[in-house]
Amino acid sequence: MAAEKKFYMTADGKAKLNEELEYLKTEKRKEVVERIKIARSFGDLSENSEYDSAKEEQAFVEGRISTLEKMIRNAVIIQDDETNTNTVAIGKAVKFIELPDGEEEEYTIVGSAEADPSQGKISNDSPMAQSLLGKSVGDQVSVQTPGGEMKVQILEVK
Known part of the structure; x- marks a missing residue:
């Protein structure tokens, strides 16, 4: 299996990704499920644009959750290298x-x-x-x- 891509980020950047992931898992997922439930009550799903829209949003949210989990799992925290202040590096x-x-x-x-x-x-x-x-x-x-x-x-x- 090929090595997964590393995602370079600061500690603050990783914390923000964790916050977004937590929000999507605990709040946004519930909102989307509720939208789907309401849209289903409108009847015929084949002509129900509310249902289609809610399902598209659900797919987007689940895709974003998957992406965030991968980024967090493969995060490489950028360390502040104060030893060489004249060379361009990630984080500078x-x-x-x-x-x-x-x-x-x-x-x-x-x-x-x-x-x-x-x-x-x-x-x-x-x-x-x-x-x-x-x-x-x-x-x-x-x-x-x-x-x-x-x-x-x-x-x-x-």
Whole structure:
């Protein structure tokens, strides 16, 4: 059997996944079952859009529960490595400038479970993070993006 994918995350990120899983198992499941029960009372299931909708939601909730359980089971907690503050690693924030004359940007590299670009958190699986990981302050890095190649220079790692 092939090894399961590891999900890199902070301790806070794992706690949030556990909270979501608990909510889905204890509250959301019950809500969906109640919706199904009510929809069944409307009669003919073959033409019952309420029933179909509730069953679709049930499938989504069960799929999400399965996904969360797998992510939690295969979680690798990112340890704060204070020994090397100049090298880009998962869990660290990296500030860079797009060359030749772009503006400064800063992102924290996190596991895919916690990625939220609008909050400045990018997945370690993203092309940007893959290009930056292991590099140091002052390094110039080429990043392959959907729009073409982009060059950046690392200004700070924290």
